[in-house]
Amino acid sequence: MNDYGFSDIYVGLEESFVTTIDDSMMKNFLDISGDNNPLHVNADYAKDKGFSDKVVYGLLTSSFYSTLVGVYLPGKYCLLQGLNIQFSKPVFCGDTLKIIGKVSYINEAYKQIEIKARILNQKDQKVSRATIKVGVMDE
Amino acid sequence: MTREEILNGVQEIFRDVFDEEDLIVEESSNSDTIEDWDSLNHINLVSAIEMEFGIRFALGELTALKNVGDMIDLMLKKLAK
Numbered sequence: 001m002n003d004y005g006f007s008d009i010y011v012g013l014e015e016s017f018v019t020t021i022d023d024s025m026m027k028n029f030l031d032i033s034g035d036n037n038p039l040h041v042n043a044d045y046a047k048d049k050g051f052s053d054k055v056v057y058g059l060l061t062s063s064f065y066s067t068l069v070g071v072y073l074p075g076k077y078c079l080l081q082g083l084n085i086q087f088s089k090p091v092f093c094g095d096t097l098k099i100i101g102k103v104s105y106i107n108e109a110y111k112q113i114e115i116k117a118r119i120l121n122q123k124d125q126k127v128s129r130a131t132i133k134v135g136v137m138d139e
Numbered sequence: 140m141t142r143e144e145i146l147n148g149v150q151e152i153f154r155d156v157f158d159e160e161d162l163i164v165e166e167s168s169n170s171d172t173i174e175d176w177d178s179l180n181h182i183n184l185v186s187a188i189e190m191e192f193g194i195r196f197a198l199g200e201l202t203a204l205k206n207v208g209d210m211i212d213l214m215l216k217k218l219a220k
Contacts, residue, residue: 109198
């Protein structure tokens with residue numbers, strides 16, 4: 001886990017990590033959320049609606065924005081304060097995602113940073129983007 | 140930039156932060172008169188104003204403010220520099 005303190009952070013600071021979506025993640029998300037919409041649990045239904053397979057929950061992939069700030073940027077001293085997400089492409093089981101975040105603004109008075117983040121799939125296609133507001137706690 | 144232009148700009152920021160498109164902001168407005176003006180939204184307001192107007196506030200300057208009019212006074216000083 002990274003442990004950037006507020007004074008270590010600058011505009012342009014970037015962190016990223018990679019993860020692959022598998023069926024166990026989908027099952028765990030279903031158990032937690034109760035979202036049993038057939039688009040996410042029934043491959044035949046999803047194919048009938050024009051997708052190549054069942055669609056991964058958008059909020060499952062977005063949970064990696066939490067990991068981005070809580071583990072990587074800034075990491076240990078993170079306090080997530082806001083998240084604005086736009087989805088642009090579907091994600092499927094087996095996709096490998098790269099989650100990237102870059103500091104775009106620093107509020108010195110209240111020790112809040114803004115991070116512009118995006119998630120790319122293995123084809124380098126952007127599947128979502130986000131603006132994240134994070135407080136940085138004292139060390 | 141005139142006082143009225145700043146108030147209009149600030150009003151748009153308030154409407155965005157509080158997600159209330161009909162919100163009317165006056166110079167006397169403060170956290171007692173705007174229901175959702177809590178500590179986190181206060182930080183969001185300051186960040187949005189800094190970004191929109193290209194100015195920076197110090198914590199000591201912000202703690203002395205009592206309402207939107209005080210904020211505009213401070214912004215006018217910073218924008219004049």
